Amino acid sequence: MASLSSLTSRLSPLRKPGVLRRDVLASFVVFLVALPLCVGVAVASGVPAELGLITGIVGGLLVGLLPGSSLQVSGPAAGLTVLVFEAVQEFGLGALGAIVLISGLLQLLLGAWRFGRWFRAISVAVVQGMLAGIGLVLVLGQVYALADEAQPAGGLAKIAGLPGLFVDVVAGGTALTAFVLGAATIAVLVVWPNLPAKARMVPGPLVAVGLATGAAVLLNLDVARVEVQGLLAAVNPPGLSDFGGLGFAVVGTILAFTLIASAESLFSAAAVDRMHDGPRTDYDKELMAQGIGNTVCGALGALPLTAVIVRSAANVQAGARTSLSRVLHGVWLLLFAALLPFVIGVIPLAALAGVLVHAGMKLVPLKEIVPLWRTHRGDAVILGVTTVTIVVGNLFEGVVLGLLLSVCKSAWETSHIQVGVRELTGGRLVVAITGNATFLRLPRILDQLEALPQNRPIELDLTALRHLDHACQVALETWSQRHNDADTVPVRMVPPRAEDPSSKAAV
Known part of the structure; x- marks a missing residue:
């Protein structure tokens, strides 16, 4: 009853004139932004494209109804792509659902124990370093997907393989065709924010992927495309053997999923709160909502779920006033996946790789590094060490090292x-x-x-x-x-x- 009354109070602004219409329109905008990202994140994570759509649907239909933050939108995030890819490579696709489910339960416990607000105490330098490291690893991996080639495992191997990739692209053939298509996608995304406001009413990622898909179809280009197997066929609930096969080695992966998904969601909530004058986020409830969403995603064998700033910002900027917009965006994703699955099958992988290369570069705070070095050199060092550790090692080690350095720095600075x-x-x-x-x-x-x-x-x-x-x-x-x-x-x-x-x- 309490949750029902909470939902009723959050949707009460719909009674005001024009609010319902604005929420419906905002939901379409968010759907158009989320569609290519859901598919692209899934493909880059090494899982069927439909699993990204399932996570987006859960983020809309389930998390969208739960209390916490009323306007931020949840779904599969580019920030977790690297971690999911490594988990699938190491433990298998069947174990992914078990890992996500356990992470969701941990988020539920953390929210119930009122740990949500404490995630805001994590050093900004660690968060920026984490995102920069994720962005660089994502870019290094997706550069290979731009040329329809398999990416090596590990950051150092990706860097070492770049000269060979360059030779393959210059040599022409399928690699060059796919690379040009992916590069054109990136070019559209870079130019799109500078176009007139009327043109920008259509989300850039949708336009870029649409143009690349149209060119591939009309010119009959020989490039790799997304494989489609149907929404229901992609659902792969973890069995007892998947849970039983998890050893001690998976603990670090589960903790990394929990920490990064929670931190990204709550940092996104803080950013979204600064963008509107509506109700503020209850961080503990939002953490529990994310936990419920990840528990369900894990039970379905889908990708992990976080709140995503790109979709959330699009929701606010499109004029959303209540949580109805994010719920409806999940409805549109469900209808698309159920009625038009064949559309996914014509999308070139190189186009999705271009979207993710662009998204990965946006995670690297290039403009903030020099000012940070001038004013807070200790934080700049923490950012750099965290980033490099993630690129040459793994995500969990980078975040843990960054947190330890932050604690040491704080202890040093306070012991005057x-x-x-x-x-x-x-x-x-x-x-x-x-x-x-x-x-x-x-x-x-x-x-x-x-x-x-x-x-x-x-x-x-x-x-x-x-x-x-x-x-x-x-x-x-x-x-x-x-x-x-x-x-x-x-x-x-x-x-x-x-x-x-x-x-x-x-x-």
């Missing part, structure tokens, strides 16, 4: 310490240590203390410390004892204020 020395009458020295005394700053503290003269009385004043960790406390006590043993002049330590629980130290 100042050591001040002043001389009093009688030659007594007062050494005042202020800030946060942690093990990260211990070498600097000890260097300055050991440089003090040993033949004068010293008072070590710790009252201004905001934090004194155990390592620093032990080191200061040891230095004090050693100093006293070496000379008859004593060292007196004034402990931190007792009222600050974080800096208590019995000295």
Whole structure:
């Protein structure tokens, strides 16, 4: 009853004049944007094209009805293409559904435990590095698909194979024909945003794929096309053997699916909230909605689902006011897949590869790297390390390394310490240590203390410390004892204020 009343309240704006019409029109725009992307992401992931449509349908018909964010749209995302491709290659298509289903259940638990808001605390540098790494790996893989050639496994192998790919394209034949078709698709996508507003009413990806498909059909080009097997035939629910065959090696993949799908969805929600003045996103409910969607997608053996900023932005810009637009976009995807599946079979793979190369390049924050280096070099390093690790290693290792570097950077920056020395009458020295005394700053503290003269009385004043960790406390006590043993002049330590629980130290 509560969920029904929530849905009713979210759809109540439809009673206002013109809102229903705008939502219906917006749903068509989102459908036209989502269609080539659903098919393209599936093909690039190494799975049947229909599985991308199934994920898009679930994102519209199911997630679209759930509370969380009212205007962002869910479906298969280019950001997960690399991870899905690697999972299918390593564990098989049958295991994909089991992996997605378990990831969905983890998202449900995280949402129920109110972890949704905490995903916003992930360093922006890690997120940008993750997206940049995904984008580069996606581009490196789809460059081979532009020429109708199989992509090598692994980022380094993709880079090493580029000279051979260049030779094949220059040599002519099918590789050159497909490459020209894919390059023309990219050219349309690059030029499209600069055209007049009336022309841009039709989404660029649909136009680019439509023109490439038309050229392939009219000129009878010898290029590879999408294979179609029907919506129901593509459904492949995981069996007990698929779950039983998952070993410890799959844990990293499941965690990567969960982390990246959740982070991408919630970052998208934050971006969409800035684009409209309607109801704000409930991050915990949105995380649970994504979890429900992925659980269902996994049960159907489909691709993982996330909220996608491209479709969400198109939804807002088309004038949507309620969640009806995203639900209807799922209806249009279902009708298309059920009534016009043969249309998918005439789409050239090179055209879809062109769409994904363009999408992959947009994931790389080229314009932000130089300003970031000038203002926050530590974050720029984290971005670069995360990106390179993903390209040469894998997604999970890159994200984990980026998070660890972010934690280390934050710990270093917050452990500011100042050591001040002043001389009093009688030659007594007062050494005042202020800030946060942690093990990260211990070498600097000890260097300055050991440089003090040993033949004068010293008072070590710790009252201004905001934090004194155990390592620093032990080191200061040891230095004090050693100093006293070496000379008859004593060292007196004034402990931190007792009222600050974080800096208590019995000295």
